[in-house]
Amino acid sequence: MPVAKPVITHAFGDYVVATAVNGRLFAVALGDGTVRLIDSETLDATPVTVAAHKGAALCLAADIDKGAFLSGGDDGRLIKIAALGTTEVLAEIKGRWIDHVTAHAGSGVRAYASAKDVYILGKKGGEARKVSHATSIGGLAINPKGKRLAATHYNGVSLWWLASQDGAPTVLEWKGSHLQVTWSPDGDYVMTAMQKNALHGWRLSDGEHMRMSGYDSKICSMAFTRRGHFLATGGSDHVICWPFSGGGPMGKPPVEFGGAGGAPATAVAANPHHDIFAAGFDNGALMIGQPGAGTNLIMKANGNSVTSISWNPDGDRLIAGTENGDVHIVDFRP
Amino acid sequence: MSEPKPIPVTVLTGYLGAGKTTLLNRVLTENHGKKYAVIVNEFGEIGIDNDLVVGADEEVFEMNNGCICCTVRGDLIRIIGSLLKRREKFDAILVETTGLADPAPVAQTFFTDDDIKRRTKLDSIVTVVDAKHIEQRLEDSDEAEEQIAFADIVLLNKTDLVTPEALKKIEARVRTLNPFAQIHHTSRCAIDLDKILDKGAFDLARALELDPCFLHGHAHDPNHNHDHDHDHHHGHDHHHDHAAPSAIHDENIRSISLTTSKPVNSTKFDTWINDVLMSEGQNILRTKGILNMAGNDERFVFQAVHMVSEGAFTGAWPAKDKRRSRLVFIGRNLDEAGLTEGFNACAA
Numbered sequence: 001m002p003v004a005k006p007v008i009t010h011a012f013g014d015y016v017v018a019t020a021v022n023g024r025l026f027a028v029a030l031g032d033g034t035v036r037l038i039d040s041e042t043l044d045a046t047p048v049t050v051a052a053h054k055g056a057a058l059c060l061a062a063d064i065d066k067g068a069f070l071s072g073g074d075d076g077r078l079i080k081i082a083a084l085g086t087t088e089v090l091a092e093i094k095g096r097w098i099d100h101v102t103a104h105a106g107s108g109v110r111a112y113a114s115a116k117d118v119y120i121l122g123k124k125g126g127e128a129r130k131v132s133h134a135t136s137i138g139g140l141a142i143n144p145k146g147k148r149l150a151a152t153h154y155n156g157v158s159l160w161w162l163a164s165q166d167g168a169p170t171v172l173e174w175k176g177s178h179l180q181v182t183w184s185p186d187g188d189y190v191m192t193a194m195q196k197n198a199l200h201g202w203r204l205s206d207g208e209h210m211r212m213s214g215y216d217s218k219i220c221s222m223a224f225t226r227r228g229h230f231l232a233t234g235g236s237d238h239v240i241c242w243p244f245s246g247g248g249p250m251g252k253p254p255v256e257f258g259g260a261g262g263a264p265a266t267a268v269a270a271n272p273h274h275d276i277f278a279a280g281f282d283n284g285a286l287m288i289g290q291p292g293a294g295t296n297l298i299m300k301a302n303g304n305s306v307t308s309i310s311w312n313p314d315g316d317r318l319i320a321g322t323e324n325g326d327v328h329i330v331d332f333r334p
Numbered sequence: 335m336s337e338p339k340p341i342p343v344t345v346l347t348g349y350l351g352a353g354k355t356t357l358l359n360r361v362l363t364e365n366h367g368k369k370y371a372v373i374v375n376e377f378g379e380i381g382i383d384n385d386l387v388v389g390a391d392e393e394v395f396e397m398n399n400g401c402i403c404c405t406v407r408g409d410l411i412r413i414i415g416s417l418l419k420r421r422e423k424f425d426a427i428l429v430e431t432t433g434l435a436d437p438a439p440v441a442q443t444f445f446t447d448d449d450i451k452r453r454t455k456l457d458s459i460v461t462v463v464d465a466k467h468i469e470q471r472l473e474d475s476d477e478a479e480e481q482i483a484f485a486d487i488v489l490l491n492k493t494d495l496v497t498p499e500a501l502k503k504i505e506a507r508v509r510t511l512n513p514f515a516q517i518h519h520t521s522r523c524a525i526d527l528d529k530i531l532d533k534g535a536f537d538l539a540r541a542l543e544l545d546p547c548f549l550h551g552h553a554h555d556p557n558h559n560h561d562h563d564h565d566h567h568h569g570h571d572h573h574h575d576h577a578a579p580s581a582i583h584d585e586n587i588r589s590i591s592l593t594t595s596k597p598v599n600s601t602k603f604d605t606w607i608n609d610v611l612m613s614e615g616q617n618i619l620r621t622k623g624i625l626n627m628a629g630n631d632e633r634f635v636f637q638a639v640h641m642v643s644e645g646a647f648t649g650a651w652p653a654k655d656k657r658r659s660r661l662v663f664i665g666r667n668l669d670e671a672g673l674t675e676g677f678n679a680c681a682a
Binding site: 014015017031032055056058074095096097099115116135136138154175176177195197217218 | 386388389391393395396406408409411412413416417418419420447448449
């Protein structure tokens, strides 16, 4: 388990909505509508403050362009933030919020959601393709190959082909309200966190369903390890990791790690190079750990619930944001 | 380290044209020293450019298959979740519902979703009633009836358009649907906003503050108009009063009020009320009660929206108050004899 240098903490003073990473830059979207950029090479430099939104920022993702980010806000705007902190309004929907955003560098696709509508911006630019759903979108994710977009809603997930301009989605149905969504690295599993403290999943190759329940609270974060051996999930007092190697998790018990005095895990992030996760808890504890193995506590409980964690591409630095606006940067380089 | 203070949420209901928008505009423009985030269903109706006004979609979700008691508003969970990320910038939330909305999923949202339950608290359900048209609305729609039945506070609006006699009759009608709501008379929704906002109607400890006369029957009824009410006496200490059900159709909402001066056994009450709400929760819209539990010197306050209930001991009985218990059910197809018998059997 890597050992961390002393943690650098920035006190940004407002709710950390999301963190993201693109190349050497970390980005933090805040409840005051700003996005802060932090250079992961020169960690002690002053972060750049970008005034992105009039109200609160609601979502953040790495853009398709190197070092750039996309943020959506309750001012109805989708903003592109370039590496130097300059902004460009990519879309504006009056009187609506942009709740979710995602992008896939390889295929050059950006997608964002507002209430029931998802907008897909292709590589060539121009008018976004708008696809509608019967109910509001709970989460968006593009598959690892950059070909399909999963959009969750009430009673299931719609899978849209990104290359085609028309056509109906493949709808994976399961009763209830589906929120965050993620794809396994091989693209065969689509996993959703549900409104009622449970996880649901589909194996696309044979249509098999997976139901994982028993969580203490809503699962607000989940992540697959780089090769998809484990899916780590928050929502319980330990990080619950489902084994996906060798035929999927059906009928297998989960493996746990971590724990912070009973507080639920609120944010998990998979390391891009090793089968380890970073996990943050509702009481502010921050740790790295391996499914079924030991953990390394980085930050003790301090009351400031962790909302989002991101690793840099080299997997030797991470950023963690909290509800009160403290952002911790952890450096594992020798 | 400590959890931030929960943000009060006021739910505003009322039939189309009753005056909800007028009230919303007042909340948004008047200098009452508080900043409201307002969730509206028709974005265009609010004539104010305010980045804390957001449009909702009225998406009613079932948490469990087919049970109306487990329905919540998915769009509210999403919107309030996002609003809370900027919580330093507003003091309270106001949720407007459409004229045709059932208020139950809105109320249940605040008791069902963990994150929302932790950071907000349902303050009260305010229903705006158009005094001129309410009688007709009650004849031709279930929603108008439900909205009054669910209310903690009723604004009897447009009172300038009806005669005092008609108003008296309307108020009595409202009272038969809902014996515990506070009723205010207004025209053009002109009311001191303190009377409707931040009232703590769902706060068990404050429920009595709101309605100090709850134990004595028809609280806040300036006219004490009992034209449509009658009391039954059952020989011993129990009595209940209720409204005569209207003969128009069987599905009419009515209320049943049960009282006793005998101490209540808390275990028996717990078992009985859970049973009642589990089996009849679809028909029972709201329940409120103050109970004198045997062996406990504090008042026990109980309330429920359909099956979602909560109860707690909330402090000592005031010296001047006679210790007695009252339980009010508002709903459809209520089995009065069964409820009375069940409640009586809870005596210690």
